[in-house]
Amino acid sequence: MEAKKGSRASWGWSSLLVGRDTLKLGIGWKLSSRVPNAEWEGRNVSSIISRNSWKLGELHNCLSSVEGEYKVKSGYQIAKKTLKSVEVARPSSSFVIPKGLWGAIWKLKVAKKVKHFIWRLCSNPLPSMVNLFKKRCLENASCPICNMEEETSEHLFLFCKWTEMVWFGSLFCARWNRFEVKRMEEWWSDLLIGVAKVDDWVASLFACTCWHIWKERCKAVFDNGVVDVSFVIQRSFSAAAEFWSVNGFDKCVKGNNGCSFKGWLPPSSGVLKVNCDAAFDESSGVAGIGVLVRDDKGRLVDGCCIRAKACSMNMAESLALKEALGICLKLHIDTCLIGSDCLNLVTVVNQMDVNWDWLCPGIMKEILLMCGQLCWPSILHIKRIGNKAADWVARSVVRRMCPMDWVLFPHPLWCLFCLLILRVQV
Ligand SMILES: [Zn+2]
Numbered sequence: 137m138e139a140k141k142g143s144r145a146s147w148g149w150s151s152l153l154v155g156r157d158t159l160k161l162g163i164g165w166k167l168s169s170r171v172p173n174a175e176w177e178g179r180n181v182s183s184i185i186s187r188n189s190w191k192l193g194e195l196h197n198c199l200s201s202v203e204g205e206y207k208v209k210s211g212y213q214i215a216k217k218t219l220k221s222v223e224v225a226r227p228s229s230s231f232v233i234p235k236g237l238w239g240a241i242w243k244l245k246v247a248k249k250v251k252h253f254i255w256r257l258c259s260n261p262l263p264s265m266v267n268l269f270k271k272r273c274l275e276n277a278s279c280p281i282c283n284m285e286e287e288t289s290e291h292l293f294l295f296c297k298w299t300e301m302v303w304f305g306s307l308f309c310a311r312w313n314r315f316e317v318k319r320m321e322e323w324w325s326d327l328l329i330g331v332a333k334v335d336d337w338v339a340s341l342f343a344c345t346c347w348h349i350w351k352e353r354c355k356a357v358f359d360n361g362v363v364d365v366s367f368v369i370q371r372s373f374s375a376a377a378e379f380w381s382v383n384g385f386d387k388c389v390k391g392n393n394g395c396s397f398k399g400w401l402p403p404s405s406g407v408l409k410v411n412c413d414a415a416f417d418e419s420s421g422v423a424g425i426g427v428l429v430r431d432d433k434g435r436l437v438d439g440c441c442i443r444a445k446a447c448s449m450n451m452a453e454s455l456a457l458k459e460a461l462g463i464c465l466k467l468h469i470d471t472c473l474i475g476s477d478c479l480n481l482v483t484v485v486n487q488m489d490v491n492w493d494w495l496c497p498g499i500m501k502e503i504l505l506m507c508g509q510l511c512w513p514s515i516l517h518i519k520r521i522g523n524k525a526a527d528w529v530a531r532s533v534v535r536r537m538c539p540m541d542w543v544l545f546p547h548p549l550w551c552l553f554c555l556l557i558l559r560v561q562v
Contacts, residue, residue, distance in 0.1 A: 426525075473513070
């Protein structure tokens with residue numbers, strides 16, 4: 137009963153030691169309170185001992201447990217009575233999981249094991265330290281990696297020091313706000329069906345990142361190793377990209393130069409194509425602007441992403457076109473095609489109408505002035521499928537997921553992403 141836990145104690149032995157205190161409480165025979173007076177009073181201890189052992193027959197009626205055998209049921213009853221109910225701090229919220237979440241998880245474009253893992257993560261049966269502590273399998277619920285906080289799902293996947301580094305070092309450069317993210321299932325609901333809904337690719341990358349964070353954490357815990365942040369970033373990305381590539385989610389359209397592009401048609405030789413797009417978050421008034429300049433082989437020549445304030449979607453689209461023209465002027469591009477998927481804007485610019493939207497006459501005047509400086513380049517309306525790269529950049533800017541210097545110092549994962557998903561060679 138005094139044995140100590142060694143440094144490499146097995147799971148079974150550790151469990152026995154955790155239960156030792158409870159065992160001590162019920163391991164001996166006790167006088168039953170249900171048998172007062174009985175034959176017990178007035179007797180000497182020597183009368184119930186014979187030849188150095190108890191006279192069990194005499195004691196029989198006075199003991200609380202006459203069998204003298206351990207039963208799970210009796211152990212459970214003692215543990216229930218004596219163990220204090222310890223409530224583990226879990227972020228409380230009145231959040232109710234929307235039914236659509238489960239369907240959205242099963243529609244994730246990731247391997248089945250990853251879908252299943254995200255389902256477990258949202259329904260909270262993962263064996264995190266807090267969950268094991270609640271099931272009384274552990275003595276404390278501290279995070280095994282940082283040892284600074286309890287290992288809730290939220291801590292494990294988003295707020296532990298090393299997982300913060302994973303998210304920040306990833307393509308998204310994301311930092312999660314502890315005050316905004318209350319529960320993992322709420323976070324996933326927002327991402328898949330809620331206010332912060334992301335596209336299929338980003339959702340896949342998020343799912344793979346969570347999966348690889350879990351794998352790395354388990355490896356570190358069970359093999360006494362250390363977590364490798366850059367390995368998790370690389371592996372998550374390549375797992376998502378491989379799955380998309382193998383399953384043909386990036387079906388391509390043949391360009392006229394024999395290159396494959398996802399809906400994007402390259403310009404003819406010697407001409408640059410400038411794609412611009414904007415995303416607008418009405419609640420915050422934030423506009424994301426994405427501009428990409430590519431040559432006839434689809435190689436990225438220049439580009440920009442800008443976060444700006446806007447009053448409407450029209451204003452955001454106008455700002456995007458203005459930035460595209462600004463890049464053309466900066467690069468002294470003589471022959472270029474400028475593409476926007478905003479039909480109204482393209483129409484009014486080609487008609488030289490500055491009074492299109494009363495919110496942005498100043499921007500329209502600047503656009504027309506720049507068009508004049510560039511000797512009226514071709515400004516074309518293109519379908520959204522052909523503007524997907526600029527659209528992705530613009531939306532990433534709004535979510536603060538696109539590094540502002542991505543053109544000059546492209547993140548290695550960004551290059552891979554452009555090549556595999558957007559079919560842009562950075
Ligand atoms: Zn931690």
